[in-house]
Amino acid sequence: MAAYIPVPWVSPLLYAAVLVGGLYYALAGLAPGPGPSLPRTAGFAAGLVALMALEAVERRGISVRACLPLLARGGLIAVVAALDASGLAQVLFVLLPFTAYFAYGRCAALALAALCVVGLLAGYVVTAPGWHRDVERVSDLLMLCVGLILALSMAAVAIGEQRSRRALEQYAAQVAELSAAAERNRLARDIHDSLGHHLTAVSVQLEIASEFRALEPGSAQRAVDEARLSVKRALGDVRQSVRALRGEETRGSLTAIEGLARDDEAGPRVTVQVDGSEDGYGPAQLTALYRAAQEGVTNARRHARASRVTVAVDLTEHVACLVVADDGRGFTPGGTATGFGLLGMRERVHLVGGSVHIDSGPGAGTRLTVTVPRGHRGKGAR
Numbered sequence: 001m002a003a004y005i006p007v008p009w010v011s012p013l014l015y016a017a018v019l020v021g022g023l024y025y026a027l028a029g030l031a032p033g034p035g036p037s038l039p040r041t042a043g044f045a046a047g048l049v050a051l052m053a054l055e056a057v058e059r060r061g062i063s064v065r066a067c068l069p070l071l072a073r074g075g076l077i078a079v080v081a082a083l084d085a086s087g088l089a090q091v092l093f094v095l096l097p098f099t100a101y102f103a104y105g106r107c108a109a110l111a112l113a114a115l116c117v118v119g120l121l122a123g124y125v126v127t128a129p130g131w132h133r134d135v136e137r138v139s140d141l142l143m144l145c146v147g148l149i150l151a152l153s154m155a156a157v158a159i160g161e162q163r164s165r166r167a168l169e170q171y172a173a174q175v176a177e178l179s180a181a182a183e184r185n186r187l188a189r190d191i192h193d194s195l196g197h198h199l200t201a202v203s204v205q206l207e208i209a210s211e212f213r214a215l216e217p218g219s220a221q222r223a224v225d226e227a228r229l230s231v232k233r234a235l236g237d238v239r240q241s242v243r244a245l246r247g248e249e250t251r252g253s254l255t256a257i258e259g260l261a262r263d264d265e266a267g268p269r270v271t272v273q274v275d276g277s278e279d280g281y282g283p284a285q286l287t288a289l290y291r292a293a294q295e296g297v298t299n300a301r302r303h304a305r306a307s308r309v310t311v312a313v314d315l316t317e318h319v320a321c322l323v324v325a326d327d328g329r330g331f332t333p334g335g336t337a338t339g340f341g342l343l344g345m346r347e348r349v350h351l352v353g354g355s356v357h358i359d360s361g362p363g364a365g366t367r368l369t370v371t372v373p374r375g376h377r378g379k380g381a382r
């Protein structure tokens with residue numbers, strides 16, 4: 001509870017009101033008889049100034065033991081109440097449980113409020129026998145009780161508001177952290193799926209160019225030309241990612257999937273077939289299909305040692321189905337060797353409500369099947 005902060009304006013405002021009221025009572029001669037002496041009035045004012053100074057010390061966070069400010073405030077209030085001829089200073093006792101509520105909790109505040117009432121009653125018993133027949137003293141007691149109730153209620157409301165604000169700040173920090181994590185994952189997928197694919201192609205093509213440079217210059221030149229084309233495609237993907245990061249709208253399309261087709265010495269022969277219309281499929285769905293096809297072809301080129309890869313996309317009225325199949329050496333799905341590519345593909349497809357299925361085995365090739373529903377509102381998969 002010590003972490004909660006009391007309402008800063010309550011105590012100074014109450015001190016000022018009591019000071020003005022007490023001084024007016026003394027200077028206007030409202031007290032019966034000759035009125036309070038000058039030293040008594042000066043002591044009353046000095047006590048209130050000391051209370052204000054103590055309040056300033058606490059607000060500035062000067063290191064003191066937790067119980068000392070409350071004990072000092074209680075003693076000063078008792079002195080001020082004894083010196084105040086108007087009796088108005090008794091209202092300052094409500095500040096004790098009010099402050100204790102923030103520092104020590106509700107139970108301590110209630111106990112201190114009860115102690116204030118008992119203390120006033122004890123003072124009446126000692127100094128004013130028959131006080132229960134005195135209308136003014138009974139009224140003062142009732143007003144103190146009402147003031148204590150209002151002070152405790154105000155403290156409870158203030159603590160509830162501070163608790164809600166801190167919970168909201170924690171939720172906002174969690175949302176920001178989750179958003180940052182989601183954006184990091186999205187960037188990781190984009191870097192892996194776009195640059196990773198193109199750099200793999202460039203690496204394969206340059207290796208071919210290096211091997212065939214002396215024996216078959218024509219094949220080497222074609223490999224270099226393909227490497228240049230892959231670099232241009234990589235730059236295009238980078239520009240598209242930058243536009244997306246800047247908030248510019250990008251239109252996903254399966255047109256680029258035709259660029260995955262290959263029929264040369266640079267790796268396996270890749271054929272692409274797209275059936276159906278893209279109408280009704282949003283950018284997120286089309287991008288997820290393209291990236292999945294790209295990942296399937298990249299894995300076939302890099303790991304499968306396949307001679308043939310087929311990419312088939314069927315866009316129907318309700319669902320789009322992508323199948324990437326190769327005749328390579330295969331692998332065991334779900335094994336420990338699964339890399340970031342398959343993980344990113346699953347994340348991207350799941351964001352648009354789709355599913356990924358991999359059918360493979362050692363020596364049996366690999367068949368990747370991705371299904372994406374038409375018209376699903378994705379969560380920004382790019």
